[in-house]
Amino acid sequence: MTTASSTSRQGTGKKPKSAGGRDTRVAWAFSTPALILMGVFIVLPFLLAFYLSFTNQRLISPLPTRFVGVENYTDTLSNAAFWKGFFNNVWFVVVVVPLQTAFALWLAILVNRKIPGRTFFRTVFFMPVVTVMAAAAVVWTLLFNANGLVNAVMETVTFGAFTPDWLNSTTWALPSMMIVGIWQGVGFQMVILLAALQDVPEVLYEAASIDGATRWQQFTNVTLPGIRNGLIFVMTVTTILAFRLFDQVWIMPRTPGGPLDSTRTMMLELVETGFSNQAIGRGAAIAVIFFVIVLALTLIQRRFIREEGEVT
Amino acid sequence: MSGRTAEITAIEETQLASMERARRRNLIIQYIFMVLLSIFFLFPLVFMFVSAFKSDASVLSDSGGAGAFIPSPWVGLDNFSSAVERASLWRVFFNSVIISSFIVGLGLIVNSLFGYALARLRFKGRNVLIALVIALIIIPFEALAVPLLYITAELGWLDTYHVQILPFVANALFVYLFYTFFLNVPVSLEEAARVDGAGPIRTFVSVVAPLAKPAYATMAILGFLFSWGQFLWPVMVTRGVDVRPLPLGIGVFKTTPPIQWGDIMAYAALMTLPLLIIFLIFQRYFIQGVASSGVKG
Numbered sequence: 001m002t003t004a005s006s007t008s009r010q011g012t013g014k015k016p017k018s019a020g021g022r023d024t025r026v027a028w029a030f031s032t033p034a035l036i037l038m039g040v041f042i043v044l045p046f047l048l049a050f051y052l053s054f055t056n057q058r059l060i061s062p063l064p065t066r067f068v069g070v071e072n073y074t075d076t077l078s079n080a081a082f083w084k085g086f087f088n089n090v091w092f093v094v095v096v097v098p099l100q101t102a103f104a105l106w107l108a109i110l111v112n113r114k115i116p117g118r119t120f121f122r123t124v125f126f127m128p129v130v131t132v133m134a135a136a137a138v139v140w141t142l143l144f145n146a147n148g149l150v151n152a153v154m155e156t157v158t159f160g161a162f163t164p165d166w167l168n169s170t171t172w173a174l175p176s177m178m179i180v181g182i183w184q185g186v187g188f189q190m191v192i193l194l195a196a197l198q199d200v201p202e203v204l205y206e207a208a209s210i211d212g213a214t215r216w217q218q219f220t221n222v223t224l225p226g227i228r229n230g231l232i233f234v235m236t237v238t239t240i241l242a243f244r245l246f247d248q249v250w251i252m253p254r255t256p257g258g259p260l261d262s263t264r265t266m267m268l269e270l271v272e273t274g275f276s277n278q279a280i281g282r283g284a285a286i287a288v289i290f291f292v293i294v295l296a297l298t299l300i301q302r303r304f305i306r307e308e309g310e311v312t
Numbered sequence: 313m314s315g316r317t318a319e320i321t322a323i324e325e326t327q328l329a330s331m332e333r334a335r336r337r338n339l340i341i342q343y344i345f346m347v348l349l350s351i352f353f354l355f356p357l358v359f360m361f362v363s364a365f366k367s368d369a370s371v372l373s374d375s376g377g378a379g380a381f382i383p384s385p386w387v388g389l390d391n392f393s394s395a396v397e398r399a400s401l402w403r404v405f406f407n408s409v410i411i412s413s414f415i416v417g418l419g420l421i422v423n424s425l426f427g428y429a430l431a432r433l434r435f436k437g438r439n440v441l442i443a444l445v446i447a448l449i450i451i452p453f454e455a456l457a458v459p460l461l462y463i464t465a466e467l468g469w470l471d472t473y474h475v476q477i478l479p480f481v482a483n484a485l486f487v488y489l490f491y492t493f494f495l496n497v498p499v500s501l502e503e504a505a506r507v508d509g510a511g512p513i514r515t516f517v518s519v520v521a522p523l524a525k526p527a528y529a530t531m532a533i534l535g536f537l538f539s540w541g542q543f544l545w546p547v548m549v550t551r552g553v554d555v556r557p558l559p560l561g562i563g564v565f566k567t568t569p570p571i572q573w574g575d576i577m578a579y580a581a582l583m584t585l586p587l588l589i590i591f592l593i594f595q596r597y598f599i600q601g602v603a604s605s606g607v608k609g
Contacts, residue, residue, distance in 0.1 A: 022512075023433045023434050023435055024433075024434075024435040024436065026429070026433060026512040027429040027433035027434075027435040027438070028429075028435065030425040030426060030428060030429035030433070030512075030516075031425070031426050031429045031430075031441065033421075033422045033425065033426070033482070034422045034423060034425065034426035034482040034487060035426070035441075035482075037422065037478065037481050037482035038448060038482045038484065040478075041456075041460065041478060041479040041480075041482070042448055042451060042456065042482075042484070043448075044459075044463070045456040045459040045460040045463060046451055046455070046456060046459075048459035048462070048463065049455065049456065049458065049459045052458070052459055052462065057462065059461070059462065059465055060465070107349070110342060110345065110346055110349075111346075113342070115339065115342070117343075117346075121346045121349075121350060122599065123592070123595050124349075124350045124353055124354060125349065125350070125353055126591075126595070126598070126599065126602075127353060127354065127357065127588070127591070128353055128356075128357075129537075129602075130537065130584075130587045130588055130590075130591040130598070131357065131584045131587070131588065132540060132541040132558070132559055132580075132583050132584060132587070133541050133543065133559075134541065134543055134558075134559035134560075134562050134580075134583070135360070135559070135562070135579075135580035135581075135583045135584045136356065138562055138565075138576055138580055139356050139357075139359060139360045139577070139580055140356060142359075142363075142371070142372075142375055142573060142577075143356060143359065143375070145372075145375055145376075147375065147376045148375045148376055149355075149359065149375055149376060149377075149380055151376065152376045152377055183352070183353070183356070187353070188602055191599050191602040191603050192602065192603060194599075194603065195603035195604075240452065244452060244454050246454075246543065246544050247541075247543045247544070247559075250543070250547070251562065251563075251566075267454055267544065270454065270457070270458065271457075271544065271547065271548065274457070274458035274461060274548075275458075275461060275547070275548045280458060280459070280461070280462045283458035284458050284459055286458075287454070287455045287456070287457065287458050287459070288455070290452075290454060290455050291451065291452070291455040294450065294451075294452055294455070295450060298450050
């Protein structure tokens with residue numbers, strides 16, 4: 001036990017070689033289970049995605065696998081259904097990210113004030129997050145019925161001017177899924193922004209109000225810069241989640257992605273190609289394209305956050 | 313002199329009074345908004361639970377008005393027993409419990425051990441591994457699904473529990489969560505345990521793990537939240553009802569017309585209820601857990 005006691009005596013200092021040896025053995029023993037699992041289930045499939053995307057691999061096929069070069073990529077990128085899905089995802093992002101972020105921020109500000117009942121309201125706003133999306137999707141399917149509750153409300157609010165048959169309309173099917181997405185996800189973002197709001201030092205608000213700043217000026221000059229990293233994180237996560245859109249488009253329309261491909265998404269394309277049609281090679285190409293999009297989004301996020309770090 | 317002071321006080325008082333009035337008005341407006349928002353967030357859930365106790369026909373016919381929130385005609389647990397039968401509800405419920413429990417249970421052990429090793433122990437390759445973990449956080453599961461389907465199909469793992477469990481046990485985000493948690497825990501207690509002659513495993517089990525309760529709670533909650541609702545992967549790797557999780561069972565009702573909305577709502581209610589109850593009991597920890605998942609940004 002001499003090595004252990006000498007370690008403790010030295011505290012933060014360098015450890016003797018023998019302790020390092022024991023540390024190393026323990027460290028690898030502790031790391032091995034996770035490393036094996038990550039290697040087999042994350043790193044290996046990740047590398048395999050690139051490899052398979054250049055082959056004509058099928059899930060079950062008697063034919064030998066052969067290299068087809070970039071054929072899967074050119075096929076995918078010249079496939080109208082893929083682009084339909086891609087642009088639906090982009091449209092989803094363009095509408096949902098600003099809306100949901102602003103909504104989440106508003107909710108966070110509402111429950112951040114120290115007023116009676118705020119815990120109750122915070123709990124209520126967060127509740128949809130813990131509902132399973134598959135369950136939420138079927139419930140909303142009924143709510144978006146032509147004669148359903150959503151249209152009953154619309155009828156009253158717009159005096160009958162706007163009551164589309166949401167899920168059977170090529171225009172309104174995707175927006176109805178946006179509403180479900182926001183309903184289910186906004187509580188999550190609210191909590192993250194709430195944590196960010198509570199990290200803004202109180203003295204900054206005091207200083208601003210002494211300087212005569214109005215509420216709105218405090219919001220734009222103290223709150224927004226103070227929670228900048230939180231906002232960027234929320235926007236990035238929401239964007240990535242929007243590109244992963246799948247459960248709703250599988251469950252809510254009569255046929256997945258319908259009507260007439262108006263709710264087709266990249267993930268639906270991935271599942272239909274790789275799983276339903278068993279075209280593993282083509283599916284892998286879509287997976288790689290999807291990964292590149294997510295990577296680009298993450299790098300953009302990192303850039304913005306680092307810039308903020310440099311300023312302060 | 314004293315007159316002027318009194319005057320100023322009077323002005324201040326009227327100012328204060330009007331500020332107080334404005335404050336109260338703002339507060340009332342805020343409460344009105346919060347109540348309206350609560351209705352927006354709650355009505356689909358209330359609708360679901362109420363409809364679960366109504367006949368199939370009236371669920372649909374009442375769905376356009378206030379009747380949607382009145383549980384009449386009351387059919388008791390008929391929908392539930394019908395859902396149990398048609399969708400083999402107990403079976404899929406049991407499957408979901410098994411899958412989520414193993415993902416979370418094994419994950420707590422594996423991820424915390426790795427996170428601890430990265431934070432505490434000095435060994436060659438540590439920095440490389442930390443960089444690897446951070447890099448792996450970026451990779452979304454969907455990007456791995458197709459090659460993973462290929463691997464698991466080659467291994468003959470389709471339609472099993474472990475194909476739905478093993479890929480999700482080790483999770484880079486959770487490793488990172490434990491890693492950052494352990495970085496902020498003082499080393500002194502572990503050193504004391506070491507001096508007392510405790511080996512690394514005993515130190516971990518009896519000193520480190522109890523200290524890390526908040527991190528374990530966070531991972532358990534987030535892990536359960538993510539795994540309970542899984543949809544895309546089970547769609548790809550399970551066929552029969554034997555190993556299918558709850559969310560997929562909902563498909564049974566859509567493929568076999570006529571659509572029995574009462575059954576669907578009962579099924580959806582049962583799918584939602586466990587997580588909702590756990591959330592209401594541990595809601596503070598849920599909120600903290602989610603908040604800490606954003607800290608890394």
